[in-house]
Amino acid sequence: MNATKVIAEENCSGCLLCALACSFFNQPDRVFNLSKSQIKVERIGGQNRFKISFKEDCIECGTCADYCHYGVLSYQALD
Amino acid sequence: MEGYKGYAGDVLYIDLDTGSIAKKPLGQDLMRKFLGGAGINAQLFYESVKAHSDPLSPGNALVFGAGPFVGTLILGAGKCCATAKSPVSGYIANSVTGSLGNLKFAGYDHLVITGKADKPVYLKIYNDEVKILDGNHIWGKDVWDATDELWKELGGEYTIVTIGPAGENLVMDANIIVDKYAGFSRCGLGAVMGSKNLKAIAVYGTQDIGVADVDRFSDLLERYNKDFFSQRLLNEWRVYGTLISLKPMAQTGLYPFKNYQEAVDPDEMIKSFDLESFLEIKGGDVACMACPIGCKHFIQVKKGKYAGLTLSVGCANAAMQTWGCYCGSLGDWEGVFKGAELCNRLGLDYYNTSSLISWAIESYRRGIIDKKDTEGIELDWGKAEAIQELIQEIAYRRGFGEILACGLKEAPKRVGKGSESYAVHIKGLSTPFDLRARISSESFSQVINVRGGHSSAVTVTMMPRSPGQMKRFAERIGLPPKDVLDRVLTGPEEFNPGRISKWFEDNVTVFDSLGICQFPPFQRVNLSFWAEIYSALTGIEMDAPSLLTAGERACNMRKAFSLREGATREEDFPPKRFMTEALKFGKEERGPLKEEYVNELIDDYYHERGWNMDGTISEEKIKELELNQYFGGV
Numbered sequence: 187m188n189a190t191k192v193i194a195e196e197n198c199s200g201c202l203l204c205a206l207a208c209s210f211f212n213q214p215d216r217v218f219n220l221s222k223s224q225i226k227v228e229r230i231g232g233q234n235r236f237k238i239s240f241k242e243d244c245i246e247c248g249t250c251a252d253y254c255h256y257g258v259l260s261y262q263a264l265d
Numbered sequence: 266m267e268g269y270k271g272y273a274g275d276v277l278y279i280d281l282d283t284g285s286i287a288k289k290p291l292g293q294d295l296m297r298k299f300l301g302g303a304g305i306n307a308q309l310f311y312e313s314v315k316a317h318s319d320p321l322s323p324g325n326a327l328v329f330g331a332g333p334f335v336g337t338l339i340l341g342a343g344k345c346c347a348t349a350k351s352p353v354s355g356y357i358a359n360s361v362t363g364s365l366g367n368l369k370f371a372g373y374d375h376l377v378i379t380g381k382a383d384k385p386v387y388l389k390i391y392n393d394e395v396k397i398l399d400g401n402h403i404w405g406k407d408v409w410d411a412t413d414e415l416w417k418e419l420g421g422e423y424t425i426v427t428i429g430p431a432g433e434n435l436v437m438d439a440n441i442i443v444d445k446y447a448g449f450s451r452c453g454l455g456a457v458m459g460s461k462n463l464k465a466i467a468v469y470g471t472q473d474i475g476v477a478d479v480d481r482f483s484d485l486l487e488r489y490n491k492d493f494f495s496q497r498l499l500n501e502w503r504v505y506g507t508l509i510s511l512k513p514m515a516q517t518g519l520y521p522f523k524n525y526q527e528a529v530d531p532d533e534m535i536k537s538f539d540l541e542s543f544l545e546i547k548g549g550d551v552a553c554m555a556c557p558i559g560c561k562h563f564i565q566v567k568k569g570k571y572a573g574l575t576l577s578v579g580c581a582n583a584a585m586q587t588w589g590c591y592c593g594s595l596g597d598w599e600g601v602f603k604g605a606e607l608c609n610r611l612g613l614d615y616y617n618t619s620s621l622i623s624w625a626i627e628s629y630r631r632g633i634i635d636k637k638d639t640e641g642i643e644l645d646w647g648k649a650e651a652i653q654e655l656i657q658e659i660a661y662r663r664g665f666g667e668i669l670a671c672g673l674k675e676a677p678k679r680v681g682k683g684s685e686s687y688a689v690h691i692k693g694l695s696t697p698f699d700l701r702a703r704i705s706s707e708s709f710s711q712v713i714n715v716r717g718g719h720s721s722a723v724t725v726t727m728m729p730r731s732p733g734q735m736k737r738f739a740e741r742i743g744l745p746p747k748d749v750l751d752r753v754l755t756g757p758e759e760f761n762p763g764r765i766s767k768w769f770e771d772n773v774t775v776f777d778s779l780g781i782c783q784f785p786p787f788q789r790v791n792l793s794f795w796a797e798i799y800s801a802l803t804g805i806e807m808d809a810p811s812l813l814t815a816g817e818r819a820c821n822m823r824k825a826f827s828l829r830e831g832a833t834r835e836e837d838f839p840p841k842r843f844m845t846e847a848l849k850f851g852k853e854e855r856g857p858l859k860e861e862y863v864n865e866l867i868d869d870y871y872h873e874r875g876w877n878m879d880g881t882i883s884e885e886k887i888k889e890l891e892l893n894q895y896f897g898g899v
C-alpha cells in the first residue's frame with residue numbers, strides 16, 4: 187500500500203497546486219475549492235513559509251504529490 | 266452562479282462614502298467582450314470614474330480583478346489586476362500580482378471601491394460577509410506589521426492586501442502589497458488606496474469555482490502539463506527566477522547605471538552580481554498561486570550588516586537593477602535586499618523610488634542641490650545608508666523626502682535649475698529598459714504604453730535572436746496572425762518594434778485578463794490552446810481570434826480613458842536623456858535615439874492599431890470593437 191507523505195516541508199513555495207488538485211480530482215463536486223481539499227497548506231511565522239498537513243478524509247491517493255513540483259510531497263510505499 | 270463556470274460570478278461594489286456594499290452579477294456580455302481580470306477591470310473602471318476626476322479624490326475608483334483562470338489548476342494562472350486612475354500619469358493604471366486568488370474563492374471576480382471613508386478603515390471579505398471595519402489600530406503601521414496584525418486577528422488563511430506609510434501619506438509612488446511581498450507596484454496605486462482612508466483588504470473564502478466541461482478541461486490540462494514540463498530552462502527559472510536574464514541583459518546593455526548616465530559594463534555586472542553568492546542567501550522558492558516555477562525568492566541574509574534580515578522578493582532582477590545599478594552600487598546583494606525590504610515595508614515602488622533617488626544623487630553631484638536641500642544627507646553613488654535614509658524620508662514626507670514624494674514629474678519641477686533634464690521617465694513612470702541599449706518590443710512599448718514607462722508588449726525581442734527565430738516563435742504561439750506577418754516580422758532583426766508591439770500588447774492583455782503569467786514558460790503556449798481551455802472551463806465558446814479581439818478591445822478601452830482625459834501624441838515619447846545623450850557601456854557606445862526613427866516607430870504602432878496619426882482611435886476601429894458607447898466625449 188502507498189501513502190502520501192510530506193518529505194521536505196521547507197521546500198514549500200505556497201503555490202497551492204496540491205490543494206487545488208485534491209479538490210478538483212478527488213472531491214465529488216469536481217470543483218476548485220481550497221476549503222474542500224484534504225491537504226492543508228498553512229502559513230508559518232508570518233512569512234511565505236508553510237506547514238503541510240492532511241485532513242481526516244484524505245484517501246492517500248497521491249494526486250497532490252503528482253501536482254507538487256517542489257519536492258515537498260511524495261507518494262510512496264508505506265514502510 | 267448558473268450557466269458560466271470558471272468565473273465566481275459576481276462583482277462586489279463598495280462605496281466608502283456611504284458605506285454601501287452591493288453585489289451584482291457579472292454579465293456574459295462583459296465576459297465575452299473583456300474576458301475578466303485586466304480587461305473587465307478597464308471597463309468597470311471606465312464606467313465608475315467621471316472624466317477629469319482627481320486621482321486622489323473620492324471620485325477615483327480602485328478596481329481589483331481575478332480572471333476566469335485564477336483559482337483553477339491551469340499552471341501559472343494566479344495573476345490578478347488592480348486598476349485606478351494613476352496619480353503618477355493621470356491616466357489609467359494597471360498592475361498585476363500573483364497572490365490575490367482568494368478573491369475568487371470568496372465569490373467575486375472583481376471588487377470596485379469608490380468614495381473615501383471618513384476615518385481609517387479596512388475591508389474584511391469572507392464570502393458574503395463583507396464588512397468595513399475600523400482601521401485605526403493598523404493605520405500608521407508599516408506593511409509587515411499591519412499584515413501581521415490582521416493575520417493575528419483573522420487567521421493566516423486570509424490574503425492581506427495593504428498599503429504602508431507611503432500610501433497613507435499619499436506619496437506619488439506608493440504601492441499596494443499583498444502578503445508582505447507581492448506588489449501592485451507601479452503607477453501609485455498605494456496613494457489611491459491611501460486617499461480613500463483604506464488601509465487594507467483582508468480576503469478569504471470557501472466558494473466553489475466550477476468547471477463547465479470537466480472531461481474536456483481535464484484532457485486539456487493533461488496536454489498542457491505535458492508540454493509545459495518538456496520545456497528547457499525550467500529548473501533555471503526555479504533557481505534564479507528573473508535573475509536568469511542577468512547575463513544576456515548585461516551583455517545587451519540593459520542595466521542602466523547611475524540614473525541612466527551609462528549602462529553597467531557587462532563583465533563588471535556579471536562578476537559583481539555573482540549568482541553563487543545570491544544562492545547563499547536564497548532560502549527557498551516562493552510562488553504565485555498555481556505556479557510550478559516559483560520564480561520568487563525567500564531571502565535569508567546570514568552575515569554582515571543586515572544579518573538576520575528575511576523577506577520574500579517578487580522580482581530579484583528588479584531589486585538588483587534599482588537598488589543596485591540605478592543607485593550606482595554593484596555587487597552588494599545584501600544592500601539590494603535591504604532596499605527591497607524598506608520598500609516592501611513602507612509600500613513604495615522600487616523603480617520610481619530608486620529613479621527619484623538616483624536623480625537626486627545626480628543633481629547633488631552636479632551641484633544643483635546641496636546639503637541644505639537634503640537637510641544634511643550627503644548623497645553619492647552607492648552610499649547605501651544615505652539612500653536608505655532617503656527611502657524613509659520619502660515614505661514619511663520628511664525633509665527632502667517631501668519633494669521626492671511628489672514623483673518624477675513634479676519633484677524636478679520643484680527643484681528646477683535644469684534638473685528636469687536628468688529625470689528619466691515616460692508619463693511619470695521610470696523606464697526599466699533603456700531604449701538606447703536596444704529597441705525591442707519590451708523597450709519600445711514603454712513609449713506608447715498608456716500607463717507610462719513600463720513594458721506592455723512582452724515578446725522574445727529583448728535580446729538579439731538568431732535568424733528565423735522570430736518566425737518560428739510566431740508560428741508556435743500563433744501570433745502575430747499569418748496575414749500580417751510580412752509587415753510585422755520584417756527588417757534587419759526580423760521584427761518591426763512598433764508593429765509587433767500592437768500584437769503583443771493585445772496578447773499580454775489577454776494573459777492579464779485570463780489571469781496567466783506573462784513570463785516565457787507560459788508565453789510559449791499557442792493562443793488557440795488558451796481559447797480551448799477557456800471554452801472548456803467556462804462553457805463560453807471562444808476561438809483564438811476572439812480572445813485576441815478581447816485583448817485589443819481592452820487596450821483600446823484604456824486608450825479611450827486617456828483620450829477622455831486629454832492625452833496627446835506628444836506624451837508618447839522617450840525621455841530627453843535617451844534623445845540627446847549617447848549611452849556608454851563597456852567598450853561600446855550607442856548614440857542617442859534619432860527622432861525621425863522614433864516617430865516612424867510610433868507611426869507604425871498607431872497604424873498597426875488602426876489609430877489616427879495624432880494618437881486618437883479611428884472611427885472604424887471604434888465601430889469594429891463595438892466601443893461606440895465610450896466615445897461620446899472623445
Ligand code: SF4
Pocket residue numbers: 190207208212223224225240243244245246247248249250251
Ligand atoms: S492524498 Fe489524495 S486525498 Fe489526500 S490530500 Fe492528497 S490528493 Fe487529497
Ligand code: SF4
Pocket residue numbers: 197198199200201202203204205227236238253254255256257258259
Ligand atoms: S506542498 Fe507543494 S504543491 Fe502544495 S503548496 Fe507546497 S509547494 Fe505547492
Ligand code: SF4
Pocket residue numbers: 341342343363551552553556557558559560561782783784
Ligand atoms: S513564473 Fe514567477 S511570476 Fe510567473 S506565476 Fe510563476 S512565480 Fe509568479
